[in-house]
Amino acid sequence: MSLAQLIDLTKTYHMGADIIVEALRGVDLDIEEGEYIAVMGPSGSGKSTLLNLIGCLDRPTGGRYILGGQDVSRLSDAELSEVRGRRIGFVFQSFNLIPQLTALDNIEVPLFYQGVHRRQRRRRSQELADRVGLGARARHKPMELSGGEQQRVAIARALSNDPLILLADEPTGNLDSVTGREILGLFDDLSARGRTLIVVTHDEAIAARTHRTVQMADGKIVNHTSN
Amino acid sequence: MLSFKSTEILRLGVRNLFVHPARSVLTMLGILFGVMAVIATLAVVEGISEKMQEEVLRMGTTNIIVEAVKPTESESTTQTQQGGMAITYGLTYEDAERIQSSIQGAEVVAPARRIPVTARYLTRRTRAEVLGTVPWYNETYGINVASGRWLASLDQRKVDNVCVLGAAVARSLFPRSAPLGKSIWLGSFSYRVVGVLASRGKTATSSGETETDYDRTIYIPLTAASRRFGKMLQDQSAGSRSFEMVELHEITVKVPTAEAVRPAARIIVGLLEKFHDKKDWDVGVPLERLEALERTKWLFIVLGVSIAAISLLVGGIGIMNIMLASVTERTREIGIRRAMGAKRRDIVSQFLVETVVLSTVGGAIGVPVGVTLALVIPRLLAQAATMLGVGGEAALTSLSRTIVTPGAVVLALGTSIMVGVVSGVYPAYRAAQMDPIKALRHE
Ligand SMILES: Nc1ncnc2c1ncn2[C@@H]1O[C@H](COP(=O)(O)OP(=O)(O)OP(=O)(O)O)[C@@H](O)[C@H]1O
Ligand SMILES: [Mg+2]
Numbered sequence: 001m002s003l004a005q006l007i008d009l010t011k012t013y014h015m016g017a018d019i020i021v022e023a024l025r026g027v028d029l030d031i032e033e034g035e036y037i038a039v040m041g042p043s044g045s046g047k048s049t050l051l052n053l054i055g056c057l058d059r060p061t062g063g064r065y066i067l068g069g070q071d072v073s074r075l076s077d078a079e080l081s082e083v084r085g086r087r088i089g090f091v092f093q094s095f096n097l098i099p100q101l102t103a104l105d106n107i108e109v110p111l112f113y114q115g116v117h118r119r120q121r122r123r124r125s126q127e128l129a130d131r132v133g134l135g136a137r138a139r140h141k142p143m144e145l146s147g148g149e150q151q152r153v154a155i156a157r158a159l160s161n162d163p164l165i166l167l168a169d170e171p172t173g174n175l176d177s178v179t180g181r182e183i184l185g186l187f188d189d190l191s192a193r194g195r196t197l198i199v200v201t202h203d204e205a206i207a208a209r210t211h212r213t214v215q216m217a218d219g220k221i222v223n224h225t226s227n
Numbered sequence: 228m229l230s231f232k233s234t235e236i237l238r239l240g241v242r243n244l245f246v247h248p249a250r251s252v253l254t255m256l257g258i259l260f261g262v263m264a265v266i267a268t269l270a271v272v273e274g275i276s277e278k279m280q281e282e283v284l285r286m287g288t289t290n291i292i293v294e295a296v297k298p299t300e301s302e303s304t305t306q307t308q309q310g311g312m313a314i315t316y317g318l319t320y321e322d323a324e325r326i327q328s329s330i331q332g333a334e335v336v337a338p339a340r341r342i343p344v345t346a347r348y349l350t351r352r353t354r355a356e357v358l359g360t361v362p363w364y365n366e367t368y369g370i371n372v373a374s375g376r377w378l379a380s381l382d383q384r385k386v387d388n389v390c391v392l393g394a395a396v397a398r399s400l401f402p403r404s405a406p407l408g409k410s411i412w413l414g415s416f417s418y419r420v421v422g423v424l425a426s427r428g429k430t431a432t433s434s435g436e437t438e439t440d441y442d443r444t445i446y447i448p449l450t451a452a453s454r455r456f457g458k459m460l461q462d463q464s465a466g467s468r469s470f471e472m473v474e475l476h477e478i479t480v481k482v483p484t485a486e487a488v489r490p491a492a493r494i495i496v497g498l499l500e501k502f503h504d505k506k507d508w509d510v511g512v513p514l515e516r517l518e519a520l521e522r523t524k525w526l527f528i529v530l531g532v533s534i535a536a537i538s539l540l541v542g543g544i545g546i547m548n549i550m551l552a553s554v555t556e557r558t559r560e561i562g563i564r565r566a567m568g569a570k571r572r573d574i575v576s577q578f579l580v581e582t583v584v585l586s587t588v589g590g591a592i593g594v595p596v597g598v599t600l601a602l603v604i605p606r607l608l609a610q611a612a613t614m615l616g617v618g619g620e621a622a623l624t625s626l627s628r629t630i631v632t633p634g635a636v637v638l639a640l641g642t643s644i645m646v647g648v649v650s651g652v653y654p655a656y657r658a659a660q661m662d663p664i665k666a667l668r669h670e
């Protein structure tokens with residue numbers, strides 16, 4: 001059985017009384033363990049909406065979503081939070097680090113809500129900071145870090161709870177090409193170690209490094225390409 | 228597990244407060260002043276009420292005090308041979324006897340006369356009030372003798388010229404020597420000092436308007452008072468020559484229990500109404516004053532606490548205002564935390580902890596500040612009184628003491644914690660209700 005299954009997933013936004021936005025209009029997708037998938041498509045095609053649903057940040061309007069054998073499409077808010085905290089890792093285009101926390105503290109945020117003990121958290125965050133190549137910068141606050149370093153912190157944070165899937169929405173969108181390539185190098189590494197990754201991108205070169213590209217348009221998957 | 232997470236959330240809350248130290252301190256000040264106000268107000272109320280209570284207790288809760296009251300003019304004035312006016316009024320020995328025989332279980336009935344005099348010893352003079360009374364008067368009022376003895380039955384029977392001095396009178400007449408055994412002049416008669424009383428301080432009379440200074444009183448046997456001073460008293464304060472004829476100024480009735488006070492007072496009033504054709508008497512019941520005092524105290528407490536509550540309310544609004552701003556400011560952080568697995572209730576507790584820590588710390592600092600304020604209030608008022616002069620001093624002496632009760636501290640702290648919870652609930656709820664996706668996109 002696959003790691004995650006999306007069956008005829010739809011997402012509709014109601015804007016006011018009679019304006020309806022159909023962000024997703026029936027998406028079917030199977031994600032296998034260890035897969036590295038790129039999601040591409042024009043702006044407004046529903047890529048972020050799809051990623052948010054996979055990441056359990058939101059509930060689908062219709063269809064089913066089975067993650068790790070569990071139907072998560074109708075879970076309560078608290079249950080969804082639990083699933084996010086235990087099984088999902090997020091990396092955002094704008095890093096989304098908490099400014100008043102140091103890099104290490106930021107890395108520990110998911111573990112905090114899992115009730116992991118302080119000492120254990122510190123050990124784990126230190127290990128992850130080393131793994132993403134932060135080194136001595138780990139004790140600094142986000143403001144004192146470069147974009148590339150911030151994104152490394154974000155990746156370490158996404159890995160802290162050892163998630164089933166790591167989701168990244170345009171992770172190199174705010175970085176220069178050299179730094180972007182370094183971050184992508186990290187992703188390649190993770191994939192090589194068997195991590196399941198889904199990356200939303202506009203960049204063909206990035207897509208080319210993945211196992212499979214999912215092409216979206218107008219709220220639907222219009223094409224699958226194996227790379 | 229839960230307690231572990233709670234301490235973690237507490238740590239997080241405290242850390243967040245340190246992100247904006249100035250803001251946190253300013254927010255805290257609102258609560259600090261509120262708590263300070265609660266404690267100081269309650270201390271003042273408690274101090275006044277305790278002092279008044281002491282005064283009433285000094286008059287004895289099982290005592291009924293019947294006093295002679297000068298009736299309104301014209302009613303009872305008669306022309307005297309000297310051309311002055313004479314007023315006859317007040318209580319009589321008959322009244323005392325009637326009361327004694329009508330009230331069962333009346334332990335003591337202590338009649339007394341008050342006569343203003345100038346007391347002399349050698350060249351020294353002092354204003355004093357002679358109180359002619361019976362030997363059991365001291366039991367009724369719990370008067371303590373510092374040296375020598377109190378009036379005895381024998382003095383009464385022999386109509387002896389002996390006296391017991393109040394502490395202040397003794398000090399004025401005998402600044403250096405020992406008064407016992409010396410003779411002092413009261414009017415045209417000399418009296419031997421047999422005892423000196425312990426100082427009692429000022430006290431209010433049962434009518435509550437005038438202040439009698441126990442310490443400025445000279446006690447002599449009632450028999451001696453009637454014989455030497457007669458029934459006639461010359462009113463020296465009046466410009467014209469007027470005379471007052473008073474047999475007894477005061478009759479104190481002591482009953483065995485507090486329950487017996489009210490029925491006895493009713494009987495006394497009945498007797499006096501029957502045998503006096505004019506209202507030249509007043510029945511004072513210290514117990515009733517005590518109860519009235521208790522009610523007044525609550526009124527003051529409610530008033531004071533309301534004022535303090537308003538300042539705490541303002542403090543609470545301050546906290547809520549800051550927290551709402553903080554929630555908006557930290558929208559993105561909330562989105563991040565939610566994406567990382569924080570449940571709604573984690574967000575609620577995070578913000579609630581911040582407000583509760585703010586208000587509790589504000590309250591905890593406010594308590595010692597309030598206590599200190601309560602301690603210096605009497606001194607400040609004393610200074611203010613001396614600057615105001617005599618009148619101010621008299622008005623402010625009842626504020627000579629403030630009392631901080633543990634109850635007041637608990638109330639103030641409890642309220643401050645509650646203010647933290649109440650003012651935090653709405654901002655925390657707002658934070659928790661945010662859509663994580665929108666919060667993450669927030670600029
Ligand atoms: N909260 C929302 N309320 C209303 N409409 C929304 C909301 N979120 C997304 N949409 C709409 O859904 C559609 C898909 O949006 P989505 O963000 O998934 O696009 P995208 O493919 O990620 O685009 P981009 O490449 O610009 O990020 C868009 O038309 C968008 O306006
Ligand atoms: Mg997008």
